[in-house]
Amino acid sequence: MDRVQLGVLGGTFNPIHFGHLHVARSVQRLFSLSEVRFVVAARPPHKPLDDLVPLMHRYAMVCLATAGEPSFIPSLVELEPPASSFSVDTMSKLARQFARAHGRPYFIAGGDSLLEVKSWRNSERLLTSYNFIFAMRPGAAPVNPRDVLPSKAVPRVRDLTGLEKTGIRRVIAEEGAAENRIYIVDVDAPDISATQIRERASAGKPIRRFVPGLVREYINKLHLYGGR
Numbered sequence: 150m151d152r153v154q155l156g157v158l159g160g161t162f163n164p165i166h167f168g169h170l171h172v173a174r175s176v177q178r179l180f181s182l183s184e185v186r187f188v189v190a191a192r193p194p195h196k197p198l199d200d201l202v203p204l205m206h207r208y209a210m211v212c213l214a215t216a217g218e219p220s221f222i223p224s225l226v227e228l229e230p231p232a233s234s235f236s237v238d239t240m241s242k243l244a245r246q247f248a249r250a251h252g253r254p255y256f257i258a259g260g261d262s263l264l265e266v267k268s269w270r271n272s273e274r275l276l277t278s279y280n281f282i283f284a285m286r287p288g289a290a291p292v293n294p295r296d297v298l299p300s301k302a303v304p305r306v307r308d309l310t311g312l313e314k315t316g317i318r319r320v321i322a323e324e325g326a327a328e329n330r331i332y333i334v335d336v337d338a339p340d341i342s343a344t345q346i347r348e349r350a351s352a353g354k355p356i357r358r359f360v361p362g363l364v365r366e367y368i369n370k371l372h373l374y375g376g377r
Contacts (some may be wrong), residue, residue, distance in 0.1 A: 155247050155281075156185035158257040159236060161193050161343070162207045163200065164368060166360045167212045168341040172284045175220060175336035176257050179317055184220040185257070186243065187211050191227045192234045194270075201345055202373050213363040215315065237275040244279070253280065260285035262296055263333070276302035281331040285310060287340050294331075302331060310335045350374035 165187070173185045189208045193201075201207075206268050208225060215221035226242050227234055236256070243254055256279050258266070263283045266272055276299060294306040307330050309317045317334060324330055346359050351374045356365055369372065 153184075153247055153253070154180060154182045155243065156180070156182040156257050157188055157240065157243060158185055158187040158256060159239065160192060161196060161201060162187070162211050163202060163343050164207065164346060164360060164364055164373070166341050166343060166346055167358075168323065168338050170214060170218075170221075170361075171338045172257065172259070172336055175338070176255075176282055176284060176334070177220065179314065179334065179336070180255060180321060180332075182220075182255065184222055186222050186224040186226070187215060188224045188226055188239055188304045190234055191225075191232070194234055200344075205373070206367075206373055210364045210367055213367060214361045216363070225312045235270045236363035237269070240275065240279050243300070244319045255280040255282050257282045259283070260289050260292075260333075263292055263294075263342045265296060267299055273301055276331060277305065278310075280329045282332045283331070283355065284338060285333065285335050287335075287338065294333075295335055302347045306331045306333065324354075335359075347374045 156173065156177060158169065160169065162169065173187070173230050176182065177185055189204065191204050208223060211223045216225055221334055226239055229242060233239070240254060240256060247254060258281065261281050266276065269275060291310070292309070294303050298306070306330065307324065309318060309320060311335055312320070341359050346356050350368055356368070359367070
C-alpha cells in the first residue's frame with residue numbers, strides 16, 4: 150500500500166488569504182503531500198479573541214477558498230470528541246485516522262510559530278512525534294533553533310532556507326522515513342497578514358489582491374470586519 154503524506158495546516162483563518170494558499174501549494178509540491186487539511190481553530194489558545202469572527206464564518210471562508218483544489222480539505226477536527234484546540238490533540242486525532250493508510254502527517258506552520266511553539270501544550274512531545282514544516286515569512290530574520298525549541302527537538306531540525314527547490318527535495322529524499330524531522334523552509338510566500346486584510350475591510354478599502362474572489366464576496370456581503 151502506498152504511504153499517504155498528509156499535510157496539516159492549522160490556523161484561525163481570520164480570514165484565509167493567498168499567503169495561506171501559497172504556503173499549502175508550495176509545501177505540498179516540495180514534500181509530495183497527498184492532501185492538505187486546513188484545520189480551522191475553534192478557540193485558539195495563543196491568540197486574542199477580540200477580532201475573531203465566529204467559527205462558522207471562518208470555516209465557510211476556508212471552504213470557499215479551497216473549493217477548486219481537490220486535495221485541499223477543510224477540517225473541523227478540533228470539534229471531534231474530545232473537543233480540543235491544542236495542536237497536540239489535533240495531530241493525535243489525525244494520526245489515528247490515517248494510521249490505517251500508513252499515513253505520515255506533516256504539521257505545517259508559519260515561521261512566526263517557530264518562535265512560540267515551545268510554549269504550546271506538550272510541545273516537546275508534539276515536536277518529536279510528528280514531522281513539522283515551518284514556512285518562514287519573506288525577509289524574516291534567521292532563527293537559531295536552540296534558542297526557541299525544546300532541547301530534545303533540536304537534533305531533528307533541518308534548516309533548508311536558502312536552498313533551491315531541487316536541493317530541498319534532495320534533502321527530504323535522503324532523510325527517508327526513519328525519524329520525524331523539523332524542516333525550516335522558505336517558500337517565497339506573499340507578505341500578507343490577516344490583520345492587514347481586516348483593517349482594510351474595516352476601512353472600506355479593496356481586498357481583491359489578498360483573498361480569493363469568493364472569500365472577498367463573502368466578507369463584503371456579510372460585513373464581517375465592518376466597513377461599508
